[in-house]
Amino acid sequence: METRRALVTGAASGIGAACAQRLAADGVHVIAVDFDQAGLDGVETILTDLSDLERLSELPADVDILVNNAGVQQVAPVEQFPPERFSYIIRLMLEAPFRLIRQTLPHMYGAGWGRVVNISSVHGLRASPFKAAYVAAKHGLEGLSKVVALEGAAHGVTSNCVNPAYVRTPLVTAQLADQAATHGLSEAEVLDKVLLEPVAVKRLIEPAEVAELVAMLCGPASASITGSSFVLDGGWTAH
Numbered sequence: 001m002e003t004r005r006a007l008v009t010g011a012a013s014g015i016g017a018a019c020a021q022r023l024a025a026d027g028v029h030v031i032a033v034d035f036d037q038a039g040l041d042g043v044e045t046i047l048t049d050l051s052d053l054e055r056l057s058e059l060p061a062d063v064d065i066l067v068n069n070a071g072v073q074q075v076a077p078v079e080q081f082p083p084e085r086f087s088y089i090i091r092l093m094l095e096a097p098f099r100l101i102r103q104t105l106p107h108m109y110g111a112g113w114g115r116v117v118n119i120s121s122v123h124g125l126r127a128s129p130f131k132a133a134y135v136a137a138k139h140g141l142e143g144l145s146k147v148v149a150l151e152g153a154a155h156g157v158t159s160n161c162v163n164p165a166y167v168r169t170p171l172v173t174a175q176l177a178d179q180a181a182t183h184g185l186s187e188a189e190v191l192d193k194v195l196l197e198p199v200a201v202k203r204l205i206e207p208a209e210v211a212e213l214v215a216m217l218c219g220p221a222s223a224s225i226t227g228s229s230f231v232l233d234g235g236w237t238a239h
């Protein structure tokens with residue numbers, strides 16, 4: 001892995017930071033992209049707003065591994081969901097991954113090797129109320145990932161999704177407060193009765209557990225793993 005270069009989006013926090021650290025531990029040269037400088041010390045960093053699609057062409061295209069990870073959540077009923085926020089989430093979590101895949105594939109095809117890992121979610125496979133934009137973006141990402149898998153196969157490029165349930169990151173901690181207001185519950189009750197209700201393993205997943213799966217999908221035994229979605233969901237989708 002020492003010769004590989006990876007671009008990881010949303011790498012300043014949570015799952016993205018864990019992926020950047022885990023791939024770097026395998027000797028990969030990691031380029032961390034985020035709009036937040038905090039948490040990015042010690043890695044090559046590019047600060048950009050990934051929802052600004054026209055600026056994505058300024059990011060390096062000569063990478064062997066692309067981890068599409070940056071994402072946000074918004075919790076609101078559909079009839080009250082701010083349309084501009086819906087557009088923003090689709091831009092950041094579906095259109096930006098498309099643009100980044102589109103501009104990095106030529107390098108990967110040229111090298112005859114590439115790994116696209118899309119951090120989807122259990123919400124790429126299942127819906128929950130009040131998360132219209134997030135669920136729509138993640139379901140779209142699932143489709144995009146499969147198309148890339150089919151097109152990339154002849155060029156040694158794989159594309160997969162990783163689908164966690166709730167991971168202990170700021171994205172989830174922020175939701176606890178939002179969902180407490182929406183459901184009229186305390187934050188502790190939201191964790192037990194809402195977030196962990198559909199999962200059999202009653203705990204939050206750690207970012208490092210997700211990163212380990214990402215590293216496996218980029219590692220030496222990954223060539224035939226493509227077009228798949230890997231749930232890491234504590235049994236949620238076993239129902």
Ligand SMILES: NC(=O)c1ccc[n+]([C@@H]2O[C@H](COP(=O)([O-])OP(=O)(O)OC[C@H]3O[C@@H](n4cnc5c(N)ncnc54)[C@H](O)[C@@H]3O)[C@@H](O)[C@H]2O)c1
Binds near residue numbers: 010012071
């Ligand atoms: N935390 C979970 O429970 C969970 C579960 C399933 C999937 N995911 C997915 O994992 C990914 C990472 O989530 P996380 O929980 O680590 O979140 P997080 O909030 O800890 O980190 C997200 C990172 O993305 C960056 N980011 C957000 N908008 C950006 C923008 N416009 N431009 C540049 N950077 C931007 C943030 O600055 C932050 O560093 C997301 O795609 C999320 O949907 C998270």
